[in-house]
Amino acid sequence: xxxxxxxxxxxxxxxxxxxxxxxxxxxxxxxxxxxxxxxxxxxxxxxxxxxxxxxxxxxxxxxxxxxxxxxxxxxxxxxxxxxxxxxxxxxxxxxxxxxxxxxxxxxxxxxxxxxxxxxxxxxxxxxxxxxxxxxxxxxxxxxxxxxxxxxxxxxxxxxxxxxxxxxxxxxxxxxxxxxxxxxxxxxxxxxxxxxxxxxxxxxxxxxxxxxxxxxxxxxxxxxxxxxxxxxxxxxxxxxxxxxxx
Numbered sequence: 001x002x003x004x005x006x007x008x009x010x011x012x013x014x015x016x017x018x019x020x021x022x023x024x025x026x027x028x029x030x031x032x033x034x035x036x037x038x039x040x041x042x043x044x045x046x047x048x049x050x051x052x053x054x055x056x057x058x059x060x061x062x063x064x065x066x067x068x069x070x071x072x073x074x075x076x077x078x079x080x081x082x083x084x085x086x087x088x089x090x091x092x093x094x095x096x097x098x099x100x101x102x103x104x105x106x107x108x109x110x111x112x113x114x115x116x117x118x119x120x121x122x123x124x125x126x127x128x129x130x131x132x133x134x135x136x137x138x139x140x141x142x143x144x145x146x147x148x149x150x151x152x153x154x155x156x157x158x159x160x161x162x163x164x165x166x167x168x169x170x171x172x173x174x175x176x177x178x179x180x181x182x183x184x185x186x187x188x189x190x191x192x193x194x195x196x197x198x199x200x201x202x203x204x205x206x207x208x209x210x211x212x213x214x215x216x217x218x219x220x221x222x223x224x225x226x227x228x229x230x231x232x233x234x235x236x237x238x239x240x241x242x243x244x245x
Contacts, residue, residue, distance in 0.1 A: 025209035025225045028130040032138075032215050033072045036123040041067025045074040045085035065120040073118050073127050080129065081113045096189050104133070104189035117186050124219050133226040135186030137179040140219050146174035155200040172220065177202060179222035180210050187224040 041064060043051060050070050057063045071085075078085035088110075093103035107113040114129040122140030151162050151174065158177055165173035180201040185191055187208065201210060205224075213221035 025211065025227065027132075028128060028134060028209075028223065028225045030136065030213070030223060031072065031076060031127045033068050033125040033127070034123065035065045035068040035120060035125045037061065037064070039064055039068060042071050043067055045071045045078070047086060065125065069118055069120040069125040069127075072125060073116065076127055076129070077107060077113060077116060081107070081110050083110050093189055095193075104186070117183070119182075119186075119221075122219050123217060124215050124221075126213075126215065126221055128223055128225075130225050133187045133189070135183040135188070135224040136221070137182035137186065138213075138215055138219050138221040139175050139179050139182075141172050141175045143171065145170050150196075153196040155197045155202070157200045158202045161202045175220040176212060176222070179220050180212070180224070183222040183224040184208060184210060187226060 037060070041054075043054060046054065046067070054063055054067050054070075057066060074085035074088055077083075077088055081088075089108045091106055091108040092101050093106055094101065095103040105116070105118075107116065115132060115134050116127065116129045117134045117136040118128075119126045119137045121138045124138050126136045126138045128134050128136040145167065146162065151159055154162070154177075158181075161177060162170060162174045181196070181199070182192070184199065184201050184205060185194055188194070199205065204210070207227055209223075209225045209227050211223045211225075213223060215221045
């Protein structure tokens with residue numbers, strides 16, 4: 001089952017499967033949350049370190065995004081695992097590139113929970129969960145064209161896609177491709193430490209599902225889910241709120 005849900009933390013439900021909009025690979029779930037200027041994040045679920053991090057941001061917009069994102073992640077994972085949100089403990093897997101303790105974030109306590117990914121950009125937050133490795137990214141589409149120096153660093157096939165777009169649509173084309181790349185690299189656990197030309201995400205990537213998202217409000221998004229062994233392992237929940245387009 002695959003679901004996209006807007007805005008509110010899920011409530012528990014029975015075993016009846018909800019309808020799944022097309023596009024997401026089986027086993028993946030995705031939520032979007034508003035992080036606009038009028039939102040007041042509920043910080044009660046955050047731990048002490050997260051609250052310090054939240055307070056350290058100088059810009060109100062950054063505080064809102066961080067607060068909404070981390071509170072939403074804790075409440076969703078708390079619901080999925082039957083754990084109080086503030087009791088969740090997170091860690092990092094080893095980095096696939098160097099073995100250091102800065103790979104993909106994981107839920108350490110309780111053990112056995114789903115894999116997850118979190119992204120916040122502009123005025124939106126996306127949270128994804130899946131049985132296997134997963135990455136998600138959201139970015140606002142800028143009015144200005146992408147920086148030529150960044151485009152030049154992309155894989156040649158990706159660069160061709162961006163440069164082939166009409167000038168008026170080039171920023172949107174670049175942002176769609178960039179969110180695919182960030183989602184995939186998050187799923188791998190390497191982030192942007194990997195060379196930008198090492199992978200071509202403009203087309204299918206072996207072993208992964210890459211899905212373009214339409215989160216609205218002038219944003220682009222993407223979801224990357226490892227295809228090997230994907231299966232539904234998360235108990236059914238009922239979500240409140242409308243579906244993403």
